[in-house]
Amino acid sequence: MAEIKIGHHSIDVDIRAELERYNWTRPRWSGDKLIAASPFRYDQTPSFFVRLEPYGDYPAGTWSDSGAYDEEWRSGNFVKLLAFLRQETYEETEEYLLGEYGWQYASGDDNVKLFNLSLRVQRNRQPLNQNVLTDYVENYEYLKSRGISERVQRQMGVLYCPQQRAAVIPWRLANKRLANVKFRTVYGKIFWYYKGAQPIRELVYGLEFAQPTTVICEAEVDAMSWMEAGYAAIAVGGASFGEAKRDLILRTPIEELIIATDNDKAGGKLRAEIEAAMRGHVRLRHAYVCGGVSEEKQGGAKDANRALELYGVDSLRKAAEQSDVVSNISVKLRIRGG
Template sequence: MTQINTDIFLAALDSYDWRNVQPNSRGRLNASTPFGFREDKMPSFSVIIDPDSPDFGCWRDSGANNPEFARGGPVKLYAFLRNITYEEAREELTTGEATEDGPPKLRVKIKPPTIAERPKPIDISVYKDDAVPYLTDRGISPEVQRMFDCGFDAQKNAVVMPWHDPSGAPINAKWRATWGKNFWYAEGGSPVRKMLYGIHLVYARNIRRVIVVESETDAMYLWSNGYPAIAVGGSTFTDSQAEMLRMSPAQEVVIGTDNDAAGEKLREEVAAKMRGYCELYDVRWPEGAKDANDVRDEIALRRAVKAAIRRNIFTSTRNIVSTHIVI
């Protein structure tokens, strides 16, 4: 087994919101599966957390809906918990240091300079579809699905959502299972921490006002309702993503992250890195809605966006200017 940094792996486990954790499991974490919402009476997921065990980080899910997620090693689990590619997860765990804006670095490793390679496009044409029922059921119009080149992988029963560079070339894609929370990225795709989902449309359409959200479905749902949006793809806003947004035509950024602790942290990261480069606004989703895609009432969605409040460029959200914006 590849040598991994146990501290970083355990930190990722500790920060995840596990359900039905069983105490005193003797070197294992036993809990409900992180890969779906099964109402299992007894926790079906188990991962070995004893650093001295030769199988440290190995896990199994006895109630898995798909054999691919019935068992695996630490890298696969870490990639899921951090919402990053397998390659990024392997790099973080094996070098002992997190990648850009990830968890705190626990070791210092000096690397020689390398020549940056231009991300290579990936072929997603075989998966393209006019409309995927899974996305349509979530309020995402067929027109927007085609705009984002979405498709469906019948063999894996998963939605395929390509990520594009600013020029519009697909350089990664996210597979999202229709049978659970499982997801994975294209092998060899560009690191998602360096990209913004939907940024190619901001560049191509000269979008001046854009909403920043967390997930691909949030962004596409807002587009389906007439609001240009981009997604960071997780709960961190990296320097590369910030620079990509700064270089875009966007002059007004509306921050619409999730209604939870991770969303608030991300909100402040976006504000801190974009402050001084554009006008900043906060949009809050109605009570009971975790994110933009949860606001299925069109009137409530429009009311929330219209109530976005402008931030004072010199202060945080604790001292905001009550100027409203209509998108």
């Protein structure tokens, strides 16, 4: 555990455990550092590092990317890195860390210390004005290069920002009102969301096209990959699944969810969270893209989009056809005393 600062709070965080939930390219772990290929770029060389422990004036969690395309992403703190990995906003990751580690246990005197954390007041969320998309243009080449047809991109309202060289991916409510917008660079893996919009933790991507049987996955491009294979699909947009997302799904026509998260530790955690939250509400099946084999092994793929790129739509259809049914029956044993 290493101390990091979030606002006015200093908390102990298991930085290595948080990072180990994600697949890294050519990782080298030591006691105080992770060296790997950059997660922000299409990189195959170990040009990125994260401090697992404090080093001089640099706190634990400090990272640096020597080959960064953008100065904003050349270095930063642990919250910024984890927000990228979790595919959520900086503020949402702060809330996650405070919720996960915002307590201390002192084993020496059995004292438990709880931080007096300030709670955010829930605002009455307002949809975005559709006019925020008027500055962007129709250009479908980037996602076409990743196997997503113009037909699917048009259905989901994908646009392009020439100034930022970024794909523009609208997030909508089930009634098709605009709730948020994700921007994803076409030259690397950096993304951001429309400032001041509804948090991703309160949204589910693709709900406006939900059907009685729908695939649920992590990222928008994975959902669009399943659409290419002929399935209705929604995306969580990150590595966690809470009550807000569950309740949104329960208000849709969905009767059966095919859970198809990424083939990594974070994906496994998300898969378990979705099953726990949705079990008993809808029918559930587990689909494993490429048999659950990650890309490091022959015939594997990290996620639905990578499987689409490498093996085509049949790989996704096969995963759905071979999906495992989850029993909704829960048995409680009652022990009778003598």
